[in-house]
Structure formats: structure tokens, C-alpha cells
Amino acid sequence: MTITLFHNARIFTASVDPDNSWAEAMMVEDGTVTFTGTSTASREVAGAEAEAIDLDGRLVLPGFIDSHTHLLMTGEALGKVELTSASTLAEIQARLAEARAADPGGGPNSRTRLALRLRARRPADGRHARRGARRRARLSGQ
Incomplete structure (x- = not known):
């Protein structure tokens, strides 16, 4: 199992809880984010075998996927x-x-x-029907 610890960063978690919407570190196990929190807590959770990558204060955002819904x-x-x-x-x-x-x-x-x-x-006098008939006749060349 590959564990990578990204720390010293501004990580936007997109949590609905405003107190947890930002983190300093995250742990990724085999391509899946398994922990976000403080750098200190993440080191304890990740353990000594984790590869640590210092992001030097960089911003980390979740992958945005445009599902293109209307x-x-x-x-x-x-x-x-x-x-x-x-x-x-x-x-x-x-x-x-x-x-x-x-x-x-x-x-x-x-x-x-x-x-x-x-x-x-619709108007009771049928104006829509007459207007449509006139337009069709004009388009057909009659």
C-alpha cells in the first residue's frame, strides 16, 4: 500500500462544515484521499513509512468535474x-x-x-390558427 502525505498546504476540502472546509495536510492511500487535517495530526495518522511531500504553502483544490447539466x-x-x-x-x-x-x-x-x-x-377568436395558416401559405408560395 502506497501512502503519501501532502503537508504545509492550503487544501480546500469542500466540506459543508465551515470549520472543516480548509486543511493543512492530506493523506492519500493508493490514489484515494483518506485523511485531511493539520500537519501534526496527519503525520501521526500516516506513520513513518509514508512519503511526505512539502507543498510549500501551495493551494490544493478538489478535482472539478463539469457534468454539464442544464x-x-x-x-x-x-x-x-x-x-x-x-x-x-x-x-x-x-x-x-x-x-x-x-x-x-x-x-x-x-x-x-x-x-x-x-x-x-389562446384567444377565443382563433387568431393563432388564422395567423399560422397565413404564414404557411406565404412560405409555400400560394
Whole structure:
């Protein structure tokens, strides 16, 4: 097992606890960070066999990975029925039936409710339909 002790650094741990969001040292065992804390405590935990690397006050940040999620689409996806792992038509049908039974009204933000709200906003005189027909005729050259 390879143990490496990085010390004398400013290490951002990304801890939600503000008292533990920064450390002076970290211990890495076989590629995995296993300890963060003070330089003194890390030497005690790492033991004499650990390779010690003095970072001379340098900054250490966690590896940032951009998962490139689009926040609104990600939130929208959470409200959808998960069908990706379904392997049969019967399983898909069962999941859809279960989701419908759990929310028979479609919920206030469901696609059904959204479509109904959009339809309710259409002008009663049918202006949208006429405008669309005129545009299609213009584009087709008639």
C-alpha cells in the first residue's frame, strides 16, 4: 500500500462544515484521499513509512468535474417516469400505470396541466390558427 502525505498546504476540502472546509495536510492511500487535517495530526495518522511531500504553502483544490447539466432540464427530468432501465413492454406499462396512480390529476406542473394552461391562454377568436395558416401559405408560395 502506497501512502503519501501532502503537508504545509492550503487544501480546500469542500466540506459543508465551515470549520472543516480548509486543511493543512492530506493523506492519500493508493490514489484515494483518506485523511485531511493539520500537519501534526496527519503525520501521526500516516506513520513513518509514508512519503511526505512539502507543498510549500501551495493551494490544493478538489478535482472539478463539469457534468454539464442544464438545471431546468435536470429538474424537469426528475418529474418524469424512469423508463431507461425497463427491459420489457410490460415493465414500461407497469411503471407508467404506477406513476399515473400515484398522481392521478397529473400534478400542478405536469405536461398535461401545462398543455391545458397554454390552451386556456389562446384567444377565443382563433387568431393563432388564422395567423399560422397565413404564414404557411406565404412560405409555400400560394
